[in-house]
Structures are given as structure tokens and as C-alpha cells.
Amino acid sequence: MSFLDEQEIGCPYCGERITVLIDPTDSDQQYIEDCQVCCRPIDFFVSETEEGDLQVHVQSENE
Numbered sequence: 001m002s003f004l005d006e007q008e009i010g011c012p013y014c015g016e017r018i019t020v021l022i023d024p025t026d027s028d029q030q031y032i033e034d035c036q037v038c039c040r041p042i043d044f045f046v047s048e049t050e051e052g053d054l055q056v057h058v059q060s061e062n063e
Contacts, residue, residue, distance in 0.1 A: 005054050012060040014038040022046055022054055032061075 004021040016037040027048040
């Protein structure tokens with residue numbers, strides 16, 4: 001059983017800081033999730049650092 005990792009990101013559209021839950025098994029994945037504030041689609045890129053920590057990069061749909 002894997003636990004969800006809580007990450008805080010900044011929406012690339014509205015700039016609001018939101019908390020998202022990342023599944024560690026999603027490492028090296030890309031997916032789209034809507035912003036909880038402005039409802040615009042955010043592209044998520046999840047990777048794992050050499051130390052085993054999750055790293056989340058987000059960008060707008062047009063980047």
C-alpha cells in the first residue's frame with residue numbers, strides 16, 4: 001500500500017497556492033488535473049530525485 005504525498009504548488013494561471021496529493025507510483029508520469037480555484041487544466045510532471053523524493057513541476061496547457 002502506498003501513501004499519498006502532499007505537495008503545494010502554484011497554479012500557472014491564477015497564481016493561487018494549492019495543495020495536491022501525489023501518488024508516489026506516478027513517478028516519471030505526466031497528467032492533467034484542474035486547478036481547485038480557477039478550474040483551468042494544469043499539466044503535472046512528476047519525477048523522483050536521486051534521493052528518492054518526489055518532485056512535481058507544473059505548467060499551463062500552452063507552455
